[in-house]
Amino acid sequence: MAKLRSGVSSVVSSVAAYDVPHYYELALWHGADLDKIISFLLDVLKVHGRVQRGGTGRVLELACGNSALASGFMKRGFQFVGLDLNEKMLELSLLRTREAGHEIEVHHKDMKSFIIEKKCDLAFVMFNSVYRESNDEFVAHLKCVSSSLVPGGLYVLHMVVEGTHDDVYTTKNFKWKVKSGPVSIKAEFHRDVLDYVAQLRRETLQLRVVDKLKSSDEVIFTESSVDKVIYPQEFLMLLGSTDFEFVGWFNGFDLLATLDSTVGTDYLVAVIRKK
Numbered sequence: 001m002a003k004l005r006s007g008v009s010s011v012v013s014s015v016a017a018y019d020v021p022h023y024y025e026l027a028l029w030h031g032a033d034l035d036k037i038i039s040f041l042l043d044v045l046k047v048h049g050r051v052q053r054g055g056t057g058r059v060l061e062l063a064c065g066n067s068a069l070a071s072g073f074m075k076r077g078f079q080f081v082g083l084d085l086n087e088k089m090l091e092l093s094l095l096r097t098r099e100a101g102h103e104i105e106v107h108h109k110d111m112k113s114f115i116i117e118k119k120c121d122l123a124f125v126m127f128n129s130v131y132r133e134s135n136d137e138f139v140a141h142l143k144c145v146s147s148s149l150v151p152g153g154l155y156v157l158h159m160v161v162e163g164t165h166d167d168v169y170t171t172k173n174f175k176w177k178v179k180s181g182p183v184s185i186k187a188e189f190h191r192d193v194l195d196y197v198a199q200l201r202r203e204t205l206q207l208r209v210v211d212k213l214k215s216s217d218e219v220i221f222t223e224s225s226v227d228k229v230i231y232p233q234e235f236l237m238l239l240g241s242t243d244f245e246f247v248g249w250f251n252g253f254d255l256l257a258t259l260d261s262t263v264g265t266d267y268l269v270a271v272i273r274k275k
């Protein structure tokens with residue numbers, strides 16, 4: 001146990017950050033503009049989707065975690081379907097949506113080997129949450145998503161394809177702080193290079209939590225994963241092994257935001273459509 005300058009102790013927890021979903025939810029989603037993201041996803045579906053006769057009204061989030069957008073979709077008349085490998089995240093998803101009076105559908109499955117029998121019009125994934133260590137795993141994932149969509153349905157991938165080249169492999173740090181009631185969180189996200197040729201990097205999320213209802217100590221929760229970098233032209237080539245066609249690149253969750261390809265963006269959104 002380390003002593004912080006303020007006299008507060010700091011403890012490294014053996015519990016992973018995704019296993020404390022209420023802290024993850026606060027760190028990642030506190031104050032987020034949920035309506036903006038939902039409107040973007042529904043506008044993209046309206047403009048670029050080719051689903052038959054009004055579609056199924058079903059929206060699938062891959063690696064849904066705490067399903068921050070679920071209640072917003074349900075309020076707009078869509079059935080939200082969440083898929084995740086972490087049961088604690090799914091429990092929080094169910095709890096939060098029930099608190100809001102909605103019954104969502106959740107699937108405790110791996111995103112690289114699943115099928116959702118009742119097909120969806122739209123699938124999406126946030127914050128580069130496609131867990132892949134090779135192109136083969138990425139294509140396997142795309143095929144699973146495709147099998148869960150109706151023809152003409154869309155898959156929207158947020159930050160999965162690299163929108164900048166300059167700092168893909170240099171250590172990248174994002175740090176931010178969140179406070180709500182008795183809980184304060186210092187969050188940090190960073191990337192480290194593992195293999196330049198295999199295009200592998202490690203992504204690490206660290207949550208330093210002080211929850212005054214429990215203790216005045218700071219508890220550190222960490223989550224790490226290995227990530228295969230995927231470049232735009234590589235992505236387009238990989239689509240050739242699937243029954244998706246390319247629709248377009250967007251700069252964040254804004255249908256009208258210009259993507260300046262000479263500058264690039266950290267928030268590249270790729271939209272593809274099932275043929």
Ligand SMILES: C[S@@+](CC[C@H](N)C(=O)[O-])C[C@H]1O[C@@H](n2cnc3c(N)ncnc32)[C@H](O)[C@@H]1O
Nearest residue numbers: 063064065084085086089109110111126129131
């Ligand atoms: C960065 S969080 C994203 C959660 C949520 N979508 C969000 O935007 O905050 C990544 C999520 O992916 C899940 N996950 C990790 N590997 C997975 C896999 N192979 N299949 C399905 N979900 C996975 C984790 O359990 C975690 O909930």
